[in-house]
Amino acid sequence: xxxxxxxxxxxxxxxxxxxxxxxxxxxxxxxxxxxxxxxxxxxxxxxxxxxxxxxxxxxxxxxxxxxxxxxxxxxxxxxxxxxxxxxxxxxxxxxxxxxxxxxxxxxxxxxxxxxxxxxxxxxxxxxxxxxxxxxxxxxxxxxxxxxxxxxxxxxxxxxxxxxxxxxxxxxxxxxxxxxxxxxxxxxxxxxxxxxxxxxxxxxxxxxxxxxxxxxxxxxxxxxxxxxxxx
Amino acid sequence: xxxxxxxxxxxxxxxxxxxxxxxxxxxxxxxxxxxxxxxxxxxxxxxxxxxxxxxxxxxxxxxxxxxxxxxxxxxxxxxxxxxxxxxxxxxxxxxxxxxxxxxxxxxxxxxxxxxxxxxxxxxxxxxxxxxxxxxxxxxxxxxxxxxxxxxxxxxxxxxxxxxxxxxxxxxxxxxxxxxxxxxxxxxxxxxxxxxxxxxxxxxxxxxxxxxxxxxxxxxxxxxxxxxxxxxxxxxxxxxxxxxxxxxxxxxxxxxxxxxxxxxxxxxxxxx
Numbered sequence: 001x002x003x004x005x006x007x008x009x010x011x012x013x014x015x016x017x018x019x020x021x022x023x024x025x026x027x028x029x030x031x032x033x034x035x036x037x038x039x040x041x042x043x044x045x046x047x048x049x050x051x052x053x054x055x056x057x058x059x060x061x062x063x064x065x066x067x068x069x070x071x072x073x074x075x076x077x078x079x080x081x082x083x084x085x086x087x088x089x090x091x092x093x094x095x096x097x098x099x100x101x102x103x104x105x106x107x108x109x110x111x112x113x114x115x116x117x118x119x120x121x122x123x124x125x126x127x128x129x130x131x132x133x134x135x136x137x138x139x140x141x142x143x144x145x146x147x148x149x150x151x152x153x154x155x156x157x158x159x160x161x162x163x164x165x166x167x168x169x170x171x172x173x174x175x176x177x178x179x180x181x182x183x184x185x186x187x188x189x190x191x192x193x194x195x196x197x198x199x200x201x202x203x204x205x206x207x208x209x210x211x212x213x214x215x216x217x218x219x220x221x222x223x224x225x226x227x228x229x230x
Numbered sequence: 231x232x233x234x235x236x237x238x239x240x241x242x243x244x245x246x247x248x249x250x251x252x253x254x255x256x257x258x259x260x261x262x263x264x265x266x267x268x269x270x271x272x273x274x275x276x277x278x279x280x281x282x283x284x285x286x287x288x289x290x291x292x293x294x295x296x297x298x299x300x301x302x303x304x305x306x307x308x309x310x311x312x313x314x315x316x317x318x319x320x321x322x323x324x325x326x327x328x329x330x331x332x333x334x335x336x337x338x339x340x341x342x343x344x345x346x347x348x349x350x351x352x353x354x355x356x357x358x359x360x361x362x363x364x365x366x367x368x369x370x371x372x373x374x375x376x377x378x379x380x381x382x383x384x385x386x387x388x389x390x391x392x393x394x395x396x397x398x399x400x401x402x403x404x405x406x407x408x409x410x411x412x413x414x415x416x417x418x419x420x421x422x423x424x425x426x427x428x429x430x431x432x433x434x435x436x437x438x439x440x441x442x443x444x445x446x447x448x449x450x451x452x453x454x455x456x457x458x459x460x461x462x463x464x465x466x467x468x469x470x471x472x473x474x475x476x477x478x479x480x481x482x483x484x485x486x487x488x489x490x491x492x493x494x495x496x497x498x499x500x501x
Contacts, residue, residue: 130432132387133380134354148432151383152376169430 020106021082022053026070028060034073041077048079054100058086067091123160130166131156140177152192158182167212171195180219185229189215199224232265232340235347235475236365238389240381242352244373245409248445248455250349251279252465253369255454256472258313263343265304267316267335269361270351271327274318280307281452282315291319294331300338309457314343324357336364354388364394367403367475369436373410374421379430382406386433405436407471412441413484424484437471438484439464 026033040047055070062070071081083100084092092099123142130148131137137144140159149166156162156170159177161184168186175182175197182196189210192203196219207226214229237250247270254266268276271291277283282305288298293316300316307313316335319326339346350361362368368389372382389402396402408424415421428435439445440463448458456465456472470480 129390132390133383135387135391149430151387151430152380153384154387167429 022048022051023056023085023103024053024074025056025059030060030066030070037074037077037079048077052080052082054083054085054103055081055087056085062087062091064091064093068096071096125158131170133170150186161185172217173200174217175219182219184217185215187214188212189226194224194226196224201226232263232343232346233366234336234340234364235345235367235369236350236362236389237347237369237371238350238358238362238385239352239371239378240354240358240385241373241378244371244378245439245445246352246371247275247279247349248449249369249371249407249409249439249468250276250347251454252456252468253472253475254280254345254347255307255310255313256456256469257345257347257475258307258310259456260472260476261312262345262476263312264345264347265314265316265339265343266347266349267361268318268349269327269357270349271318271322271324271357272320273351274320276349277305277315277317278452279449280315280454282307282317283452286317289317289319289322290335291322291326293335294326294328300335309453324351324355327356327360329360329363332360333364354384358385359388359392362389362393362402365389365402366395367405369405369407370431370433371407371409372427372431374408374412374416374424374427376422379422379427382431386431404433405475406431406433407436407439409439410441411438411484435482436474437467438482439467439471 057067067087074081081097083097085100085103087099089099121141125137125139125142125144126147127137127145128147131146131150131154133151133153136155136157138157140157142158143160143163144156144158145163146156147165150156150164150168150170150172152169154170157173157176159179160174161182162172162174164172164186167188168191170191171193172184172191173195174184178197180197184194184196189206190212191206194201194217196217199219199222201224210226210228215226216229217224217226219225237246239246250266254264258264266276266280267290268274269290270276277286285305288303290303292298293300293303304314304316307315336346348361348365351357370382370385372378386404389404390396393402406428408427412421416423424435424438442462442464444459444462445455445464448455451458455462456468459465460469473480
């Protein structure tokens with residue numbers, strides 16, 4: 001009996017995958033262009049580490065020896081050449097990186113990485129001490145919450161709503177960016193002025209029954225509605 | 231290491247200078263080495279209230295500008311030999327005060343005494359800012375009326391943001407001292423109540439000083455009220471406040487004052 005085992009054939013799986021690479025577009029004179037690369041490296045020596053590049057030679061007309069010399073010059077600067085674009089295939093021999101086609105433009109990855117480092121924008125501001133007379137808190141990005149009172153002569157300006165867990169004696173201006181659905185809440189209303197999206201009411205116009213009570217202010221069309229909470 | 235205590239208020243005429251003199255003298259009576267500094271350049275008064283106006287040779291500005299040495303400008307009190315006054319200049323301008331110069335004086339004093347009391351001018355300008363600049367503690371002098379309370383609120387906000395401690399992320403320990411408290415008027419509801427003041431200022435109370443003729447009398451003879459008549463109602467209130475400042479627990483007495491005949495007849499107001 002034939003004991004030899006028929007080798008199972010290994011299937012080659014072919015998958016497509018795309019990568020983002022830097023594309024260098026050398027221009028004449030090549031010496032001047034290489035100096036530019038050196039200047040970049042002087043500023044940040046690790047800039048090209050782990051980032052292979054593609055050479056786009058469509059802007060220059062180089063002989064085969066010139067292409068070989070260029071690749072050497074670049075590799076001397078510790079930059080790996082991944083492939084070529086825009087060059088006659090006849091100029092490249094087997095020892096050189098291959099010719100690439102079908103590349104598409106994309107935004108440089110670096111910019112994306114930098115954006116991720118910035119903190120996500122805050123949408124609310126929390127103040128855990130009283131806001132004193134003469135202080136002005138301006139936060140146009142969103143809501144302001146105060147754990148304490150807002151003194152007479154103090155001012156809170158918010159892009160969103162304002163919450164005061166204390167007595168509101170100063171001015172409160174909510175929805176300053178045109179947000180008419182912003183509201184103002186406080187534990188005790190003795191405000192000098194209340195405004196939402198530019199529509200305001202002064203202390204004089206405030207209903208006397210509401211004074212020193214927990215209240216909510218909202219905008220109903222062009223009318224300021226101040227209603228007691230509970 | 232001395233504690234720097236600023237006596238401030240924002241509003242004028244509430245009793246900063248009287249309180250500085252009274253508390254400074256009371257601290258000295260308690261055995262502490264005390265220096266009181268008048269920061270009210272151009273409108274100095276602390277020398278009068280302390281009874282040292284005829285012994286002023288050099289002043290704060292002279293020391294700031296390097297014309298005089300600090301020991302030359304300090305005036306030792308005649309009654310208490312551990313109490314000194316650094317008077318303000320009456321002729322110079324407030325702009326002659328520099329942050330660097332004030333910082334140097336405070337630093338030099340810190341090593342030699344227990345308490346440095348800075349009598350702040352009214353307002354929120356340069357003089358007041360420099361008086362509070364190096365403070366570790368603050369007394370906010372407040373009268374029971376709305377304008378004084380609001381100004382105090384403003385000053386507390388500045389103590390929390392503009393002082394050297396605040397900029398380092400530390401706290402200035404703050405105390406409210408209510409002065410010119412008139413029990414009879416308070417009973418009639420003519421003054422803002424102590425509860426309301428403390429609710430608005432959200433700061434602990436150091437003491438309540440009653441309105442009294444004794445304060446004016448003491449000022450006129452150039453003596454801190456705590457030295458001039460220690461048995462009087464305001465002097466006792468200042469002495470209690472000083473004990474609290476030194477960390478003692480003293481029950482807070484609301485000065486009641488004697489009721490006159492009219493008060494007995496017309497004691498309560500109808501709603």
